[in-house]
Amino acid sequence: MHWLSLTSAWFGLAALLIIAMYILKKRYEPKRISSHLLWRQVLQEQEANRPWQRLKQQLLLWLQLMILLLIVIALMEPAVERKLAEDTHAVILLDRSASMATSIDTDGKTYLDTAKHELISWLDKEWGGGEVTLIVNGEYPQILANQSNQKQELVRIIEDIDPYYGTTDDETALSLARALASSSEQSMIHYFVDERYNINQEIIQAEENSLEVWHMYASPAAAEDERIRSFTLSQEERAVHGFATVMHAPQEQRELELTVTAYNEQGRKLSDKSYKQSAAASGVTTFQMYDLPQGHYYMARLTPHDQDPNPYNNKQYGLIAEERIYEALLISDGNLFLEKALQLMNVGVTKLAPTSAVPSQELLSTVHFIITDGSYEKLTKDNAWKDVLDRFPLWIVDHPAADQQAKLVHAETVVNEHEVTQYFTMDDIFISSIRELSAEELAPHDVLVQYGGAAAILAGTHNQKPLLRYTFALQDSDLPLRAVFPLLVMNSVDYLVSGSSKQLGSMLANAIPTLSMSADTSASYWHRLDEEPSDEKISETEVEDGYVTAPSVPGVYSLIELNEKGDTVQQRTAVITADATEFATASIAELISGSSNAEEPNDQIEGTGMSKLTAWLAACLMLLLLLEWEVYRRGI
């Protein structure tokens, strides 16, 4: 027997109230009668069984106390453990995220392999033969097997599960598992997840009474995980400089060794160079590397220490950021801040007044992106302008009118991780008015910066071309006066021109990147450069088919565009990365062990579940009430 709500026992104090009411109850009313002689028979009988009489007098009290007791017990939510039948529907959620695929346990196997192995052995030994539903996470959760009881098939499916390096939607996967479990009468859920499974406490506790078994893969050394957070390269004339940020356990007294290797266009190793630096106490150490050898792409590798639970993230590829001169079309009544900042970034600015006509094709051919400063709505009403805007990466700066302003509830800023907000903080920045966007306007874009509860900077795409939107006028904010402003403009420009350069930069696995394809391109495929160069064409895509998606396995790839004749039109290099948030230190293990009904992590217990007794208590209560009514009615 378990009590799900022990604190409700305090309601038992109401018994004192009932007893007090009986103590304070009106006594027998006095009445004078001629003689007890007439009552002798009645009184004799009453006196003959006086103890019973006394009990009977208090019978209502006892009944009421019992009713109260039952109510209190019901409030305490008693539950008994019940054994589950063998044909229980088992819902299995397997986490195949990057952290599962790359973290290594003591045997040297990845968590994902261990989880697959344990899942198969669970099928072998503990599975009762009931239906099994297998779910894996990903951008969207996937049901790999639905209520199947074919063991061979299940084993095959499990063995074929590939890791997913992109951003996984863990909460949706959990919700789906619970929804599937609740659809059948007897069900249990097995979670095979690691400690970086991205859900919060409310969601873990949302389902109180379902039978959930957590198979948690975690390492006590998780905090010791060292990783390269960023690796960027720049070229000044012929010299290549590198910059890397290494995350490690703080207060670590150790020397870190970073090796940078240069590769050529075919993925052949050219040369490498090692850098040593002692770890900083803050937990973040930066390496600045000058005069790197020339190469097409580079790999930085941090020499792992013995206990590193995830050597995979000690490696990162980088491409040289190209020095290029971009041309921007600024449609504005005049914005000195922006013009200066763009000039600082070597961006050539062609200014146009919002009232002017569509520029000539000649001018447009030199433009890389368009900035609309407070005139976006007006321009989109003009079809000619709309066509132009649709063809270019777009940077919208809103000038919110008085009736468009969002209500700013506080001055707090939330900056979400994005390439535009890299190295960018917005502490103490003031924005006086922000345009309120409708849900339709917000939905397709990522909110990068939130200010006072409203979206301040959004990023997204339109027609697979980058789109950036500042919902506030730069004049309404002290942001242009801050040191971070040029950085923000630089990131913004980089974002807007991404995909138009010779190199594609870095992109997330399985993501749909922003790309500008050549006009002649009719098909494209990815070609892997790193590790084992091969001629395998990965994810061939016809241009008409739609979006080009990034490869699913991190690495360095070439995107090769072909024309209708099959000749190569363009070849650009991209670094495909795993979702970096997967490697951030976060542990749900405590959350789960703190949750009342969860089993011990990694402790595989054959199902026992909670079955509430409230219905039985309600039935007892009704019986007691009936009894009380009978007692009252009969007056016994």
Added chain:
Amino acid sequence: MTELGSNNMLAALQQLFPYEGWLAKLDAMALHGGARTRGMLAGKRSSSSLGSSLEFADYRPYIAGDDIRRIDWNLYGRTNKAYIRQYWDEQERSFHLYVDSSRSMTAIGEGEHNKWLTALRMAASVGYVALQGDDRVSISLFNEKEVHRQLPMLHGKHAKFTMISRLSESITEASIPSEAIDEAFVEDAGLAISDAAAPFAGGSKLPRRAGVTWIFSDGLYEQGLDSLLSSLQARQQQVVFVHILHGDELAPQLEGEWRFIDIETSRAKEVAMSPAVIEKYKRGVSEFRERLRKLCESRGIGFFSINCSEALPDSFMKLLSSGSYIQYR
């Protein structure tokens, strides 16, 4: 009689005979004499002794000293022996009315349906009929402790006014205001046992002369009722027991929990009412009345039961119709 006195008398009459035409009806009634009894003075009742009435009783031989006028000369002519004719004497009859003034009588029933008032009205009617019939009437009040307010033997039609005024005085004197019910009654306050024979102990309060004794009581004495009846019969009394109970005593309309305080002993008992308890109580009451009836009937004593919640004339008419205690002339 002064004017004030006549006013008082009118009020007393109103109290004791509030029913229209009731006195006229009583005038037409006579109390049943019962067997021949010895009286003291000449009256209208046939006596058990020989006397000078017109009712022939017997012959007996003349002895010296007899009044020669009473010799039956016809018989002497036939038999040549002197016989004397004897006649039954006619004497007055004594009616002794005992009214129970114990608290169980006086405090039960509101207004017109008070047991005590009913008992006094009953006694007044019986006494009135007796006095109209030239009989002697004595009225006494008694409770568990004493016999009090004994009226001397009344005789003659004029004496009825005395009787009425004295009885009307008793109405107010003995009744206890109902506000006296209070919490002062505690359980087992008095352990005295009510004894009906106690006030008559010593016999001085019992009637000296043979006659008819009417007892108006609720009979709620724990003991002594049978010895009282025995000693009355020993005094050559023909006894009529009028048992008076209130409607609330016969069939109480009670609900909830009550603390019953015995008005005489002040003892308290707690009873939780229920239909079952009421049924049991009713059975107990009828058993009690049956016991009293048997006690009386086994001694040849007249028993008559009255519910004081009913109108007095109705009860009286029932008494009349039974024929054994009262009749039309």
